[in-house]
Each structure stands twice: as C-alpha cells, then as structure tokens.
Amino acid sequence: MRIPLVISTLVARSAGAGSRLSRKGGGTTLPGRVLNALDPGASARLARRLEQGSAIISATNGKTTSAAMTAAILASRYRLAGNPAGANLSSGVATALLHTRGAELGLFEVDEAALPRVAEALKPRALCLGNLFRDQLDRYGELELLAERWRGVVAGLAVGSTLIVNEDDPQLAQLARGRAGVIRFGIEDARHGGPLPHAADARYCSACGVAYDYRLAYVGHLGEYSCPGCGFERSKPDIWAEAITLEGLAGSSFQLHLPQETLSVRLGLPGLYNVYNALAAAALGHALGARADEIAGGLESTEAAFGRSERIAIGEKELLLLLIKNPTGANEVVRTIVASGTPKTLVIALNDRIADGQDVSWIWDVDFEPLLDGLERLIASGGRAAELALRFKYAGFPESQIELVPRPAEALDRGLALTEDGGELVVCPTYTAMLELQKVLAERGHADPYWQRAARAREESGLPRSPK
Amino acid sequence: MTTRIRLCHLYPDQLNIYADRGNIAVLRSRAERRGYELEMIGVGVGEALAPECDLIYLGGGQDREQALIAPDLARRTEEISAALEDGAALLAVCGGYQLLGRGYRDRTGVEMPGAGVLPLETVAGEGRMIGDVSIECELDPGEMLTVVGFENHGGRTLLDSGAVPLGRVVSGFGNDGESGFEGCRLGKAIGTYLHGPSCPVIPGWPTGCLDRRSRALSASRPSSRNSTTNSSTRRTRWRWDGRGSAAGSFARRGSS
Numbered sequence: 012m013r014i015p016l017v018i019s020t021l022v023a024r025s026a027g028a029g030s031r032l033s034r035k036g037g038g039t040t041l042p043g044r045v046l047n048a049l050d051p052g053a054s055a056r057l058a059r060r061l062e063q064g065s066a067i068i069s070a071t072n073g074k075t076t077s078a079a080m081t082a083a084i085l086a087s088r089y090r091l092a093g094n095p096a097g098a099n100l101s102s103g104v105a106t107a108l109l110h111t112r113g114a115e116l117g118l119f120e121v122d123e124a125a126l127p128r129v130a131e132a133l134k135p136r137a138l139c140l141g142n143l144f145r146d147q148l149d150r151y152g153e154l155e156l157l158a159e160r161w162r163g164v165v166a167g168l169a170v171g172s173t174l175i176v177n178e179d180d181p182q183l184a185q186l187a188r189g190r191a192g193v194i195r196f197g198i199e200d201a202r203h204g205g206p207l208p209h210a211a212d213a214r215y216c217s218a219c220g221v222a223y224d225y226r227l228a229y230v231g232h233l234g235e236y237s238c239p240g241c242g243f244e245r246s247k248p249d250i251w252a253e254a255i256t257l258e259g260l261a262g263s264s265f266q267l268h269l270p271q272e273t274l275s276v277r278l279g280l281p282g283l284y285n286v287y288n289a290l291a292a293a294a295l296g297h298a299l300g301a302r303a304d305e306i307a308g309g310l311e312s313t314e315a316a317f318g319r320s321e322r323i324a325i326g327e328k329e330l331l332l333l334l335i336k337n338p339t340g341a342n343e344v345v346r347t348i349v350a351s352g353t354p355k356t357l358v359i360a361l362n363d364r365i366a367d368g369q370d371v372s373w374i375w376d377v378d379f380e381p382l383l384d385g386l387e388r389l390i391a392s393g394g395r396a397a398e399l400a401l402r403f404k405y406a407g408f409p410e411s412q413i414e415l416v417p418r419p420a421e422a423l424d425r426g427l428a429l430t431e432d433g434g435e436l437v438v439c440p441t442y443t444a445m446l447e448l449q450k451v452l453a454e455r456g457h458a459d460p461y462w463q464r465a466a467r468a469r470e471e472s473g474l475p476r477s478p479k
Numbered sequence: 480m481t482t483r484i485r486l487c488h489l490y491p492d493q494l495n496i497y498a499d500r501g502n503i504a505v506l507r508s509r510a511e512r513r514g515y516e517l518e519m520i521g522v523g524v525g526e527a528l529a530p531e532c533d534l535i536y537l538g539g540g541q542d543r544e545q546a547l548i549a550p551d552l553a554r555r556t557e558e559i560s561a562a563l564e565d566g567a568a569l570l571a572v573c574g575g576y577q578l579l580g581r582g583y584r585d586r587t588g589v590e591m592p593g594a595g596v597l598p599l600e601t602v603a604g605e606g607r608m609i610g611d612v613s614i615e616c617e618l619d620p621g622e623m624l625t626v627v628g629f630e631n632h633g634g635r636t637l638l639d640s641g642a643v644p645l646g647r648v649v650s651g652f653g654n655d656g657e658s659g660f661e662g663c664r665l666g667k668a669i670g671t672y673l674h675g676p677s678c679p680v681i682p683g684w685p686t687g688c689l690d691r692r693s694r695a696l697s698a699s700r701p702s703s704r705n706s707t708t709n710s711s712t713r714r715t716r717w718r719w720d721g722r723g724s725a726a727g728s729f730a731r732r733g734s735s
Contacts, residue, residue, distance in 0.1 A: 145496070155543050209500060214492065220547060222492070369610065370629045372675045375501025398675075405501070405508050 016056055019049040024109055039098040043105030054101070055132040057108040058117060063089055065117035065133040066299060069126045069161075070141025070177075072340045073288040074099065076280065076319050077141055078120035080292030084301050084309030089116040100125045104133070116299070123157055130164045138168060139175040139295040140183050141287065144231055145212045146337035146368065154212060158182050165190070173298040177287065178248045179233040181223060182213050185243065194298055196290040197248035198229050200255045200265075203283055207232065208342065208378075218243055230284050231339035250294045252276075252286050259351030260320065260331065267293060267307070274307050281320055282347040284340070320347075323458050327432035330423075330457075332448065335359070335439045336367065338376040344439060345381055353385035354437050358426040360392035360419045360444035361399045367441040371395045374402045388429060389413045392422030393444045419444045420451040483516045486534040487562075490548045491521040494575055499538030499674075502572070506534065524551040528558055534568050535559065537575030539674060545574045546591070552578050553592040560596055568667035576662070576670035577601040577634050597663050597670050598639035604655075607633045612651025612673060614661040625649065628673025636672075638663055645671050 027042035046053050058065055068078050075097045082091055092114035094107040099122045107119065121129045123143070130138065140161065145154045165174060165186050176183040178195035187193045204227025207214070211232040215222055221240025228234035237244035255265040263286055264277045278289055293306050315321040323330045333348070335341040348354070363371050383406060391399040396417045404410055416422040419440060430436040440448055452458040488503060503519065510517040520529045528535070563569060571579050580599040583591045613627040626646060635655035638644060644654070645662025653661035653672070662671035
C-alpha cells in the first residue's frame with residue numbers, strides 16, 4: 012500500500028525539525044532521505060505541484076554558484092524552490108521539494124552521478140550542463156561512464172524541454188548535437204586562452220577517438236577544439252562572454268552576448284571559472300524567460316555561494332575561503348590567488364571523506380607550484396595533512412616552512428595568528444573541511460550556520476519559510 | 480659529474496590518471512637529490528623506446544584511453560623484455576600493470592591483448608575494488624616495508640604459479656581481493672595497483688633499481704640512503720589519518 016503523500020511528507024518534515032532542534036545539523040538531507048524511504052515516488056509527485064516546472068543544473072565544478080546566480084536572475088520573476096545549501100543528491104532535492112509550498116518553479120543543482128535519478132523524477136523543462144571534469148573517480152567511476160549516463164539523461168528529456176550546454180566542453184557539445192531546443196554558451200576571448208594543461212581530461216574525441224586539436228584552452232579542457240578525425244568541432248555559441256577583464260580575487264567584468272542584445276556585466280566573483288558559471292546562469296535564465304536586465308542584475312548581485320571565495324570578517328582580519336575539490340578547480344583557485352599576489356601564509360585543509368573523494372591522489376595533479384613564489388608558510392591541515400605536506404615538499408617547498416595542523420579549526424587559529432591586523436588569511440579547504448570550518452565560524456559568531464543561510468537564501472529567492 | 484638517468488614514460492598523453500604525474504615528479508626529485516639528472520622521454524603510440532633507458536614508467540588510464548594504447552603496447556613484448564634484460568627497471572601502475580600481463584578479458588569475454596611481459600592475466604569482475612590499501616613487501620631481502628596507496632580497479636589480476644607478488648595485502652583488496660597478493664615483481668620490474676602516487680610510498684624506489692649503471696652510479700652513490708628517501712617512511716608503518724608518522728619530519732603544531 013502506498014503511504015499517502017500528506018503522511019509521508021509530514022513524517023519527513025518532522026525528521027528535519029528534529030534534526031535542527033537537536034542541533035545535529037541543518038536538516039538539509041534527512042527529511043528527503045526519510046521521504047525517499049517512505050515513498051520513492053514522492054519527489055516526482057511533489058515536483059508536479061510546481062506550476063512552472065523545474066530546472067536542473069549539473070556540472071563537476073560550479074553548480075552551486077551557477078544555481079545561486081540563476082536564482083538571483085529569476086528571483087523577481089518566480090517564487091523558487093531549490094537547494095541553495097548545496098545538498099545536491101536525491102535526498103537533498105527531495106528535502107527541498109518538501110519546502111515547495113507556494114513555490115512556482117523548482118531550481119535545483121544536482122550531483123553529476125545523481126542526475127539520472129533526479130531528472131527522471133523531476134522531468135525538468137530546462138537542463139543546464141556546465142562541465143564534466145574528472146573528479147572523485149573513487150565515487151563516480153570513470154568519466155566516460157558518467158558522460159554515458161548523461162547521454163541517457165539527454166535522450167530522456169521531454170520534447171519541448173531546453174538543453175543548455177557549455178559548448179567549450181567537447182563532451183557536452185557532443186551530447187547536444189542534433190537535438191532541437193539547445194542553447195550553447197562559451198567564452199570568446201583568445202587573450203585568456205592558453206595551451207591545454209596536463210590535467211586536461213577530454214583529450215580524445217568521444218565520437219572517433221582521435222586527439223582533439225586545441226586552438227586554445229580556457230579552464231582545463233574547456234576551450235576551442237576540433238577533431239582532425241571526424242571533423243567535429245566547437246561551433247559559435249548562442250550566448251558568450253568576450254572582452255573579459257579579470258580583477259584578481261575581486262571579480263571580473265565582461266561583455267555578455269545574448270541572442271538579441273549585448274550587455275556589460277561586472278561580476279563580484281573571481282576567475283575565469285566564475286565567468287563560465289555566469290554564462291551557465293545567463294543561458295538558463297534566458298531559457299526560462301528572464302530579460303537581459305534581470306540577467307545582468309542577478310549576476311551582479313550574486314555573492315559567493317557557501318565557501319566558494321567567501322569573505323568573512325574576523326576582528327580586524329579577513330578570512331577568504333576558497334573551496335578546492337579536484338585538479339581543475341584547484342588549478343583555477345591557484346591561478347586566481349597568484350593573480351592577486353600570493354599570500355605569505357596559506358592554509359590548505361585536505362580531508363578524505365566521501366564528499367571530498369576518498370582518493371586524495373588528485374593533489375598531485377594540481378599545479379601548486381606557482382604559489383611557491385612568495386609563500387612563506389604553508390599550514391597543512393585536514394585528515395590527510397601529511398600527504399599535502401609531502402606534495403609541497405616534492406614541489407620544492409622547504410619542509411621547515413610547512414606546519415602540520417590536522418584539525419581545521421586549529422589550523423584556522425594558527426593562520427589567523429600569523430596574519431597581521433588588516434590582513435587577509437586565505438584558506439583552501441576541501442568540502443568537509445569547509446563544513447568543519449563553517450561550523451567553527453558559526454559557533455564563534457563570525458558566520459551563520461549554513462542551514463540558516465540556506466533558509467535565508469530561500470527567503471531571498473521569494474520562497475516562504477519552510478513549514479514548521 | 481652528473482650522471483644521467485634516462486626515463487621512458489610510455490603513453491604520457493593517454494595513461495596519466497590521478498598522480499602518475501606525481502610519480503614522475505617524485506622520481507625526478509629523488510634523482511636530483513642524489514645528484515643525477517633525470518632525462519624524461521615521453522614515448523607515444525608508434526614510437527620506439529629510447530635506447531639505453533634506465534627506467535620505464537607506465538601509468539593508469541580510463542578504459543577509453545587504455546583501449547587506445549593497448550594494441551601498440553601489445554606489440555612491444557620484445558622491446559620491453561629486451562630493455563629489462565638490459566637492466567632497466569620498470570614501474571607500471573593500475574592500467575599499465577594490467578596491460579603488461581598477457582591480456583585483459585572483459586565481462587563479455589572479449590580479450591584485449593597485453594604485452595605479455597609480466598606473468599599474469601586480468602579478468603573483469605563484479606564491482607570495482609576501491610579504497611585505501613596497505614601491503615607488506617620485501618624489496619630488499621630482510622627489509623620489510625609497509626607500502627600504502629589507493630586502489631581503484633574493476634579487473635582481477637591473477638598471477639601465474641611461481642610468479643612473485645609485490646607484497647601481501649594487509650588491508651584492502653590487492654590483485655583480486657582473494658589471494659592476498661598485491662602487484663607483481665619480475666626482477667627490477669614492478670607492477671602494482673597502488674597509486675597515490677606510488678613512488679613516495681615505495682620508499683627509496685628506484686634507488687635499489689639503478690644498479691644497471693653500476694659503474695657510474697656506485698662511484699657517486701651517496702653513502703646514506705636515508706638522506707635521499709622520505710626517511711620517515713622507511714621501515715615505518717604509514718598511517719593515513721594524519722596522526723601517524725608519515726610526515727613526522729614536518730613541524731607540528733596543534734593537536735597531539
């Protein structure tokens with residue numbers, strides 16, 4: 012017998028309230044886990060209540076930020092349901108759906124591997140695929156397998172739905188070929204391109220196996236490619252950024268070309284990777300009916316999502332949190348830090364829990380070397396601090412300048428002690444190390460707990476408070 | 480006088496997954512700290528191994544990349560065997576390890592031929608073997624080492640009878656999850672599933688493998704081997720929770 016939706020949602024919501032009351036966590040996934048267990052079809056039925064349907068963003072890197080930007084673009088147009096705290100597995104999406112009362116449109120960031128299941132339940136009217144890098148092979152298996160599953164998701168999209176892809180990622184461009192209802196985005200600014208980096212993933216054409224010719228690469232394997240084997244090549248995107256000016260950690264500005272008009276955008280988030288996130292959000296916003304001024308306004312008003320280049324004042328000092336989680340993302344973080352002048356002290360916290368990826372060998376594929384010029388002290392932290400220290404030792408950084416402080420909270424204190432008043436401490440944590448730091452910062456009153464911020468983000472996006 | 484060590488890195492464009500670059504960086508660093516110059520030569524599909532190579536490195540790749548190089552590697556049986564007979568040392572990790580055996584049989588029974596240099600074969604199995612792994616091995620007689628890394632493989636590697644494993648599994652899966660064996664050794668050739676990268680966790684490797692150039696090397700070999708390896712890892716059980724002695728030589732602060 013199927014449990015009536017009203018009962019299963021009530022039980023699931025109570026679980027979330029219990030989780031918050033017991034201060035064990037924010038209840039961003041527990042209610043959904045309970046709901047999925049009670050009634051695996053509940054998410055699909057809750058999603059059907061959204062009168063404007065749902066949109067999904069997936070990517071290896073940048074989905075939380077892209078989703079935050081899209082929410083800002085759409086905030087004045089729709090009351091949104093979403094998962095701004097980054098709980099992006101099926102349980103997190105189900106939890107968000109429990110909070111849909113009054114919402115018109117669902118906007119969800121979804122984990123790469125969870126995408127098939129979530130897309131099946133939500134039947135999105137728009138799907139935005141931002142990039143596919145190798146990340147957590149221990150959890151996802153091989154990149155090809157993931158691309159294959161995404162192919163299945165694209166094939167299963169309803170007729171009339173819109174597929175938004177990053178045309179600079181050849182694997183995603185391939186997925187979209189021949190389909191009607193596609194919006195492609197990309198970067199058109201050769202000044203910011205370079206050769207394909209060693210950590211690049213999609214070197215070989217997924218159609219014929221021949222190595223791509225890269226005219227230039229912007230971030231990882233995202234760039235201008237063509238296949239000498241079968242002739243497959245990047246085409247001119249529908250929405251693109253050009254005349255990009257990077258302003259170090261402060262942000263960037265660029266010309267955003269939409270199908271009908273061109274606008275200047277000033278982004279408060281750093282690096283070329285955030286230009287890609289902005290393009291994904293602009294393309295998705297455009298697909299969902301946003302006007303150019305709403306797109307520009309939304310992008311410009313977006314602040315860093317939860318630990319992604321987030322600044323927090325601590326007394327006279329400022330903390331800058333830059334999430335790292337895979338080689339391409341970490342390389343971009345390094346590039347951004349170096350562009351602003353390498354700090355003397357740097358804290359890097361490497362954990363190896365499931366959400367971080369249990370295989371930490373990825374740190375050997377990160378180009379940390381540019382940081383060594385100017386860095387005076389590395390505080391290696393996290394459960395795998397020792398390997399991080401070893402990585403820097405083999406990079407040529409003197410052992411005497413490396414401190415091992417495994418607990419992130421203590422590493423933060425040590426870093427702050429080494430930071431002068433008025434100065435900035437840069438901390439690069441992996442995902443669960445960032446959660447640990449956020450918890451400490453909340454306990455000390457420097458930042459709100461993440462679930463409160465998630466609730467506020469929901470409120471700001473026009474959604475009423477979650478029911479009691 | 481600098482002695483040059485010539486390293487042939489097979490298929491650097493295809494087999495380069497997770498930390499193979501780390502292995503090369505570690506080899507370079509270890510060589511340089513011994514006063515040797517590491518000459519790295521990338522060897523792609525259709526290209527010959529450089530003559531007089533001292534080290535051959537073969538990394539791991541995803542299925543697609545492995546399929547791209549497998550036919551070429553299968554044609555190198557004599558070339559690689561000759562280099563090994565000539566005294567070269569070899570390290571093959573994960574996919575490279577599998578393809579140095581006689582072949583890889585996938586779940587539909589299709590056989591991908593290997594180079595047949597190592598006495599083993601690999602068959603696809605149910606589920607992947609993923610996680611931290613530690614093994615005990617005896618690279619030099621009487622000297623037991625605990626070596627750790629990360630493994631992530633779907634294939635089960637079966638050693639021929641009489642073949643020598645790299646070590647015995649202490650924790651993790653190893654070759655097939657059943658035999659208790661991990662990796663394979665044939666003279667100075669080592670095949671293993673351990674990445675992480677493996678060089679930093681095979682303390683001292685390839686110090687013991689460089690005897691080939693014995694005339695040149697013994698004259699200039701440093702007296703203390705510890706000075707050139709991760710001293711804290713020698714004969715020490717690595718622990719992976721950050722509380723262990725893995726990086727005991729680094730300054731420590733904070734928690735006990």
